[in-house]
Amino acid sequence: MTRIADNPTSVTQVGGESRGIALLEDSTGRDNMQQLIQLRWIAVVGQIVTIAVVHFAFDIHLPLLQMSIVLVCLVTFNTASLWRWRARRKVTNGELFVALLVDVGTLTAQLYLSGGASNPFSFLYLLQVILGAVLLRSWSVWTMVAITSACFTALTLVFRPLVLPAANGVLFNPYTEGTLICFAVNAALLVIFITRINRNLRARDARLADLRERAAEEEHIVRMGLLASGAAHELGTPLSTVSVILGDWRRMPVFSDSPELLQEIHEMQTQLQRCKSIVSGVLLSAGDARGESPSETTIRTFLDELVEEWRGSRSPLHFTYDNRFGRDLQIVSDSAIKQMIHNVLDNALEASPDWVGFEVTRTPDDVQLTVTDAGPGFTPTMLAQLGKPYQSSKARPGAGLGLFLVTNVARTLRGSVTARNRPEGGAAVTVLLPLPALVLEET
Numbered sequence: 079m080t081r082i083a084d085n086p087t088s089v090t091q092v093g094g095e096s097r098g099i100a101l102l103e104d105s106t107g108r109d110n111m112q113q114l115i116q117l118r119w120i121a122v123v124g125q126i127v128t129i130a131v132v133h134f135a136f137d138i139h140l141p142l143l144q145m146s147i148v149l150v151c152l153v154t155f156n157t158a159s160l161w162r163w164r165a166r167r168k169v170t171n172g173e174l175f176v177a178l179l180v181d182v183g184t185l186t187a188q189l190y191l192s193g194g195a196s197n198p199f200s201f202l203y204l205l206q207v208i209l210g211a212v213l214l215r216s217w218s219v220w221t222m223v224a225i226t227s228a229c230f231t232a233l234t235l236v237f238r239p240l241v242l243p244a245a246n247g248v249l250f251n252p253y254t255e256g257t258l259i260c261f262a263v264n265a266a267l268l269v270i271f272i273t274r275i276n277r278n279l280r281a282r283d284a285r286l287a288d289l290r291e292r293a294a295e296e297e298h299i300v301r302m303g304l305l306a307s308g309a310a311h312e313l314g315t316p317l318s319t320v321s322v323i324l325g326d327w328r329r330m331p332v333f334s335d336s337p338e339l340l341q342e343i344h345e346m347q348t349q350l351q352r353c354k355s356i357v358s359g360v361l362l363s364a365g366d367a368r369g370e371s372p373s374e375t376t377i378r379t380f381l382d383e384l385v386e387e388w389r390g391s392r393s394p395l396h397f398t399y400d401n402r403f404g405r406d407l408q409i410v411s412d413s414a415i416k417q418m419i420h421n422v423l424d425n426a427l428e429a430s431p432d433w434v435g436f437e438v439t440r441t442p443d444d445v446q447l448t449v450t451d452a453g454p455g456f457t458p459t460m461l462a463q464l465g466k467p468y469q470s471s472k473a474r475p476g477a478g479l480g481l482f483l484v485t486n487v488a489r490t491l492r493g494s495v496t497a498r499n500r501p502e503g504g505a506a507v508t509v510l511l512p513l514p515a516l517v518l519e520e521t
Contacts, residue, residue, distance in 0.1 A: 107169030109278045110213050114177055115163060117209075117271055118156045121181070124263060125149060125188065128199070132192075136252055138240055141191050148187045155180050175210075175218045179225065182206050186229045194237020195230055198256035203230055205264050212275055292489075313357050321350055352391060376406045377445060377516070381438055384416050388423055398435040403445065409516045418487045422449045422507050425481070429453030430504060444493075445516065447509040455499040464497050484509070491515040 126149065133140045159177060163169075185206070189197050203226040210222040324347050333339045375383075378401060385399050426434045430451030437448045456464075464481060484507075485495045493511040500506055 107171075107174070108163060110174060110275065111159065111163050111169045111177070113271060113274050113278075114174070114181075114209075114213075115156055115159050117267065118152065118159070118181065120267065122149060122153055122156070128259070132252075132256075138252060140240070141238065144191050145188060148184055148191070152180075152184045171215050171218060174213050175222070178206055178210055178214070178222060182222070182226055182229060186233065189233055190237050192238070193240045194233040196237075196253075197240075198253055198260045200230060200233065201257075201260050201264060205267060208268060209271065212272065313353075317350060317354050317357065321347070321354070324350065374408060375411050376408055378403055378406045380409060380411055380416075381419075384419060385436060388420055392424070392427060394427055394434050395431060396433040398433070400436070401438045403438050403440045407513065407517045412516075414487050415491075415511070415516075418484050418509070419447060419449075421484055422447075422481075422509065426451040426453070426505075426507070443514070444510050444512050447511070448506055449509075450500065450504060450506045452504040455503070455505045456497055461497060461499075464495070481507070 129140060129145055132138045185202055189200055207223055207226055210219045324343055327333050328343055333343060381401060389397055423434060423436065426449050430453035433452050435450040439446045488495050488509055488511065491511055492515055495509050497505060497507045
């Protein structure tokens, strides 16, 4: 079983699905507000063009001053909405509802100044209702229906009449032409807006599915962590008992007089100490160890000590270590990162007992850890499913969790794990960790 299974860093995002869903809702609300802002700019341009055509081309006299004031108010509100959208704060259902009410109010004012309910552009109320049905909650939609119905009813009673020119045929009269234009505008805006909203919803659903998949993986890690922690507690007593027995054996004449047996006992005690260190590391990662705390170190020192410990406990036949990190930076030693790197090195050693390489490089914002080997490499299926549990070439139960756990630890640090097959043979696994997640902030 891998050693990083119960590291707390690898499960810090458990329960993060609800937070992720909240973030998605915030993003969707901002996207919807952005669509309304763009649609409102289109409405402003459309109203300017329509008023100009009706007043000057159709020779229908409109109250240009009053209608211009309404347009200025709409432009001012849309500018404030744009500033609100750029603030990147959560956009609530109430804010979207108020925004649509402002649109209904300006439309009502323009219709009042241009013939009331007899104006063919009164059908634009339907556009507001449809937008509300797409964007708002149920109570808000029905409130919007009631308000638009009340506005339309009021416009049948109170409005500023217009003097229309004489009709010239069935199709060539102001009302019919206005109705055709209103239909075309409604249809075009609905196609544009609904298409964009559906695209936003599909993107949200895709992100939500990814969050749920991650939550399921992290729940799996929690279960493994609980099992590992319980096993570590249970192993503590028998390991201590074996340690006492081996100490007694060293003092017994039958063993102390035999150099070969003493050597065997020494080797057994060394391996027993290694087992106890592993158990202590598991308990420390689970938060059950006492008297130990993270210590301040540097990236180069942390990696050098990590490699020295791994080399001493594994004794690889040939091991190449190249630390080209550059200018050193202070960090807090993290057992999760240590166990993650050990896990990648162990996998490489198991695949390639003759040689393992470990290279450390630095980009402006990340530290790059690359572990290479001369083994058989990854199959195409394993590369395609990198980071998924139980993807392994080892034909034994429980195999395939190493890179899965490594990927999740890196993910909690906003890093990434990639793997590839080397042209000269073997495989390379690259762990990219962002420096801001590791480096101590200067005080």
